[in-house]
Amino acid sequence: MSIIKLIERTGKKFPDYIDLGTNLDADSLPEAKEILVFIMVAINSSWKIPTCLEVVSEANVILTSFTFDGTATNLSVVSILGAQIEDPTNLKSESSHSSTADSVSFYLDPCHMIKLTSNCLASKRNLTDAEKGEILWKFFENRVHLKKGCMLPRNCETGICNGKERR
Incomplete structure (x- = not known):
């Protein structure tokens, strides 16, 4: 997926730049020109988050984030997995994958x-x-x-x- 270099004014504000996933707190990194995105959907069944984590782990896929709706089931599972996205005063949107110890982030789809x-x-x-x-x-x-x-x-x-x- 190509990334367009664009600064879009929203009302009277300009959006801030966001650097995610590099673990570096510096503006010296080159700007990304492309991003690789996979969307995983269970066609013949409905996946729940733990099942999805297990399936992709068995396929040696590195899963970095989930974006989903805010149903009570999803929020409960995220909480069980160690993240906290229900309370805006105590956000912790990352958790470690149980079998690989990789960091997984959780996001609600706006x-x-x-x-x-x-x-x-x-x-x-x-x-x-x-x-x-x-x-x-x-x-x-x-x-x-x-x-x-x-x-x-x-x-x-x-x-x-x-x-x-x-x-």
Whole structure:
């Protein structure tokens, strides 16, 4: 997969550069021009994270990260594997693979999380946060009307207010 050298302005901010996976805290490394990405999908069954780790380990594949939705099952397994991504004040998104001791990172898919949130709000219409504040579906509806300055990827925005239709 090619990487485009691009600085994209989002509203009034410029995004920061991110260096992952080198274990070096320096800006002296050359910029990457390509990235190799494999997407593993179980075609004839549904994989759970521990099964996937075992299958790819047996095939001598080095697995560096998982990106998935935030279902309770996935979050529980990540916690059992030694990572912590549920509590934003105590994030630990890496864990060691049990049989190889390689580091594995866990990430929640932002677009999928927005879809899950909009589906939940569309069906409930009203939620309460930890500080007893209201989270109303109408906030999402208003956001779509005011989104001209927002630069989310198109697939995050498509149908966000049609939560009931997107299940």
